[in-house]
Amino acid sequence: MDLEYGERYEAFRKEVRSFLEANKPEEPLAWKDRQAWLSLQIEHGYWARTIPKEYGGYGAEPDLLETVIMDEEFNRAGVARGFMAQGPSMLVPTLLEHGTEEQKQRWIAPTLCGEVMWCQGYSEPGAGSDLASLQTSATEDGDDFVINGQKIWTSTADKSQMIFVLVRTEPDAKKHAGISYILAPMDTPGIEVRPLRTMTGDLGENSFNQVFFSDVRVPMSNVVGKRGEGWKIANTTLKHERSSLNANAEGTWLRLKRLMEKETVNGVPAMASPVYRDRLMRLQARALTMKHHGMRMLTCSLKNDSPGVAGLVVKLQNCQLSFDMAALAIDVMGELGVLYDHTKYERELGFWQSYSMFSLGLIIGGGTAQIQKNIISERGLGLPREPKPAKA
Ligand SMILES: Cc1cc2nc3c(=O)[nH]c(=O)nc-3n(C[C@H](O)[C@H](O)[C@H](O)COP(=O)(O)OP(=O)(O)OC[C@H]3O[C@@H](n4cnc5c(N)ncnc54)[C@H](O)[C@@H]3O)c2cc1C
Numbered sequence: 001m002d003l004e005y006g007e008r009y010e011a012f013r014k015e016v017r018s019f020l021e022a023n024k025p026e027e028p029l030a031w032k033d034r035q036a037w038l039s040l041q042i043e044h045g046y047w048a049r050t051i052p053k054e055y056g057g058y059g060a061e062p063d064l065l066e067t068v069i070m071d072e073e074f075n076r077a078g079v080a081r082g083f084m085a086q087g088p089s090m091l092v093p094t095l096l097e098h099g100t101e102e103q104k105q106r107w108i109a110p111t112l113c114g115e116v117m118w119c120q121g122y123s124e125p126g127a128g129s130d131l132a133s134l135q136t137s138a139t140e141d142g143d144d145f146v147i148n149g150q151k152i153w154t155s156t157a158d159k160s161q162m163i164f165v166l167v168r169t170e171p172d173a174k175k176h177a178g179i180s181y182i183l184a185p186m187d188t189p190g191i192e193v194r195p196l197r198t199m200t201g202d203l204g205e206n207s208f209n210q211v212f213f214s215d216v217r218v219p220m221s222n223v224v225g226k227r228g229e230g231w232k233i234a235n236t237t238l239k240h241e242r243s244s245l246n247a248n249a250e251g252t253w254l255r256l257k258r259l260m261e262k263e264t265v266n267g268v269p270a271m272a273s274p275v276y277r278d279r280l281m282r283l284q285a286r287a288l289t290m291k292h293h294g295m296r297m298l299t300c301s302l303k304n305d306s307p308g309v310a311g312l313v314v315k316l317q318n319c320q321l322s323f324d325m326a327a328l329a330i331d332v333m334g335e336l337g338v339l340y341d342h343t344k345y346e347r348e349l350g351f352w353q354s355y356s357m358f359s360l361g362l363i364i365g366g367g368t369a370q371i372q373k374n375i376i377s378e379r380g381l382g383l384p385r386e387p388k389p390a391k392a
Contacts, residue, residue: 009065016073019044024077028349031114038083038113046070047082048112051092056109062302064295075251078258086155086241087111087118091164093240098225098233103183107162119186120241121151121165121211122234128153129371131166132175132231136213138167138182140220145169145182147190147216153365157193157209160186164237165213170228179230181237183222190216199357241366242315249321252355253287256280256325259347263332270332279328286321290314309380316372319362326356 005013025037041047042058049066051057060066074081082088092111095104110116127134136149147167157163163184170178186193196208225233260270260280270276293310300307329352330337336345340353363369377383 005065005069009069012066013069013073016046016070017076019046020073020077020079024079027079034083035114041082042112046074048088051096051108051112055096055104056112062298064298064302067298068295071248071250075248075254078255080248080251083114085114085117086120086164087116087162090120090237090241091118094164094224094233094237097236100221100224102221103224107183116162117156117160118162118164119154119157119160119209119211120237121154121157121163123153124150125152129368131234132179134166134168134179136165136167137171138169138180138218140169141217143220144217145180145220145223147182147184147213147218149213151211151213153196154193154209154211155365156207157186157211158195158207162186163191163211164224166230166234169230173228176231178228179234180227181224181230181233182218183224184216184218188216188218190214198361238366239311242311242372249287249290249318249325252322252325253284255351256283256329259329259352260332263347265332265334276328276332283321283325283328286317287325290318290321293317309376312372312376312380315366316369316376319359319369322359323356323363326352326359330356 045058045060048057049060050062053059070081088111092108122131124134138145138147163186165182165184166179167182168178169180192212194210198208263270265273297307339346340350378385
């Protein structure tokens, strides 16, 4: 087996490495500086590399090894490539697949460089795992829909300029058939955001909210895909949400390794402890498995093949892995691991504490672990479907 990447790719690696040596910013970045950093990455093709130029991307042909090399080099430099948020990882691929030309032109470029932030209006108090039970309604009035209802657990709604929201436009149609997928500006009159306090406290960049809609008027041209076909569009977004969670297990593992080289336990570096080192090695095996699994998925998507059951396991595996990596980091920090109010003893601005709680949340968000297991067994392994609850 030849594991060398070859001359052309090693030249590409050199190019990425020198770009990072010359431009790598000092973290944490202010939001405005982050936008400039993202735009610079796009200009050089290290972010949004395969998104067409006319939509604000770099316009390169997809290439598996280039993606792997960019990830490896950004991880090595300890900086994020692009950014993980609902806009770039979920809405952009959905618009590329189902959006009108006008929607693509209008929204993709500002989303990629972080100028427009998006939130996802799916869950409702009565519709979580059983998402198709959603009741938020949109009724036709001239060229507009008028939306009424409530969403819950809407991450970053308080910071977003836009929402992609699922609404019921066909109340008489069957549960899955009457849903539409609509884009709405968050400053539309009638939208009210109420924050929900979570256990991450002020560490939570990913704030939680309720979003109330009272007679919110949105043009019908903001529907993505066809009216009443929102379930299909929503599932495209969910597919991208779940696979984006595979993003960077290796990067997090390298960060954990750096922490273990620095932290001491009873005056000895944590890395020297056989118990911690053993846990780190086990996590490395899982992180590398996820990395290679990601390469396999990327290969499938380049060939337009469906990854089948391999695609379904990503979210389940990766969310648990993230949580287990954070658990080791917190153990290694000993009593400092339980701090999460900013104090002088805190490490990495509380990254690991926040990451631990966030990873725990992600075991639930985007479809719980139990729902993922149902999906894997029914759609992936062809096991019998679970019985439907009896109608009252
Ligand atoms: C960190 C985080 C971020 C989130 N961000 C967003 C967001 O931005 N936008 C958004 O719309 N939503 C968001 N959510 C909501 C998330 O999608 C829902 O919490 C999730 O789908 C579960 O729904 P629920 O909370 O109503 O739980 P329920 O569906 O009520 O489930 C409760 C429990 O029952 C189990 N269960 C339910 N049905 C079955 C079944 N058929 N078989 C076996 N077990 C079952 C579940 O696994 C769970 O343990 C987020 C959630 C979290 C935790």
